[in-house]
Amino acid sequence: MIELRGVYHSYDGEEVLRDINLTVKEGERVVLLGINGSGKTTLLKILNALILPQRGAYTYCGVRVDKSKLKDRDFVRSFRKEMVMLFQNPDVMLFNPTVYDELAFSLRQLGFEEKQVEERVLHWADRFDLIEHLDKPPFKLSGGQKQKLCLACLLVLEPKILLLDEPTANLDPRTTGWLIDLLYDLNITTIVSTHNLSLVPELGDRLVVLGEEHSIVYDGKIETFLRDEEKMLKAGLLHKHRHKHGDREHAHYHFHL
Ligand code: ADP
Structure with a gap:
C-alpha cells in the first residue's frame, strides 16, 4: 500500500531523514517511535x-507520488480522501462557525451531497459524543472535545489510512484511554507517532523506530524491541549511567523521554 525506498530529506542542509525504507500493508497498525x-x-x-x-521514491498503491502526480487533480482528490493526517495541536485549525459545519467542511469541499454529509456527520458526532455540541462554536468545547472533533473531522471521510502525529501529547489520561480504544476498534491502517515509550504497546502492533541519526534503527515486533537494551540505547531512548559502588561498577539505565 505504502512504500518508501531510499528516502532522504533535509531542511537547510540539515539531514532529518536518512535512507528510509518502509513498506506498510493494508490493515497494519504501525507505531513510529523516536525522540x-x-x-x-x-x-x-x-x-x-x-x-x-x-x-528516493514514494509509491502509494503502486503509483509513484512525485511532482507531476501531485498535479493530477483526480489522483490528489482520491488520495486526500483515502489518507488523512492528524497534526500535533490540530485544534488551531478549527475555524468553522459550528461543530456541525466543521465536521461537514471537508465532505462539502470534496463535493459530497448534503444528504450524505448529514448522514456521516451525525454518525461520527454520535460515535464521538459530540451530538449535543453540534450547534456550538468549536472554540467553546473543552480541550478533550476539541481533540475528538479534530479526529472526527478526518474520519468523516472514512479514510483507508490514518496518520496521527503525537496524538496523545496534549491529551488528559481519560481522552488518551478513549483514543487507544478507538484506534483498536477502527479497523483501518494506522501509523501513529510518539516519543512516549510507555504508550507504544497500546498504540499498535508493529514498531518502527527512528534513531538519533534519522534512520530506521528497528522495524518489527514491539515486545522484542522493549526487551533489547542495545537497540533502545541506539535509538537514544535509553541512557546508560555508570557509577562505582566500592570496587564494583554498576550501570543504570534511564529512559529519555
Ligand atoms: P519529530 O517529529 O521527530 O520531532 P521533525 O520531523 O518535526 O521531528 O523534525 C526533525 C528536525 O527537523 C528537527 O530538528 C526540526 O527542528 C527540523 N525541522 C522540522 N521542520 C522544519 C522546517 N520546516 N524547517 C526547518 N527545520 C525543520
Missing part, C-alpha cells in the same frame, strides 16, 4: 504527500 527531532513529523508529512522526499 523529539528524530524526523517523525517529516516522515508522516512525506507519507501524506505534503512534502516530497528530496531523494
Whole structure:
C-alpha cells in the first residue's frame, strides 16, 4: 500500500531523514517511535504527500507520488480522501462557525451531497459524543472535545489510512484511554507517532523506530524491541549511567523521554 525506498530529506542542509525504507500493508497498525527531532513529523508529512522526499521514491498503491502526480487533480482528490493526517495541536485549525459545519467542511469541499454529509456527520458526532455540541462554536468545547472533533473531522471521510502525529501529547489520561480504544476498534491502517515509550504497546502492533541519526534503527515486533537494551540505547531512548559502588561498577539505565 505504502512504500518508501531510499528516502532522504533535509531542511537547510540539515539531514532529518536518512535512507528510509518502509513498506506498510493494508490493515497494519504501525507505531513510529523516536525522540523529539528524530524526523517523525517529516516522515508522516512525506507519507501524506505534503512534502516530497528530496531523494528516493514514494509509491502509494503502486503509483509513484512525485511532482507531476501531485498535479493530477483526480489522483490528489482520491488520495486526500483515502489518507488523512492528524497534526500535533490540530485544534488551531478549527475555524468553522459550528461543530456541525466543521465536521461537514471537508465532505462539502470534496463535493459530497448534503444528504450524505448529514448522514456521516451525525454518525461520527454520535460515535464521538459530540451530538449535543453540534450547534456550538468549536472554540467553546473543552480541550478533550476539541481533540475528538479534530479526529472526527478526518474520519468523516472514512479514510483507508490514518496518520496521527503525537496524538496523545496534549491529551488528559481519560481522552488518551478513549483514543487507544478507538484506534483498536477502527479497523483501518494506522501509523501513529510518539516519543512516549510507555504508550507504544497500546498504540499498535508493529514498531518502527527512528534513531538519533534519522534512520530506521528497528522495524518489527514491539515486545522484542522493549526487551533489547542495545537497540533502545541506539535509538537514544535509553541512557546508560555508570557509577562505582566500592570496587564494583554498576550501570543504570534511564529512559529519555
Ligand atoms: P519529530 O517529529 O521527530 O520531532 P521533525 O520531523 O518535526 O521531528 O523534525 C526533525 C528536525 O527537523 C528537527 O530538528 C526540526 O527542528 C527540523 N525541522 C522540522 N521542520 C522544519 C522546517 N520546516 N524547517 C526547518 N527545520 C525543520
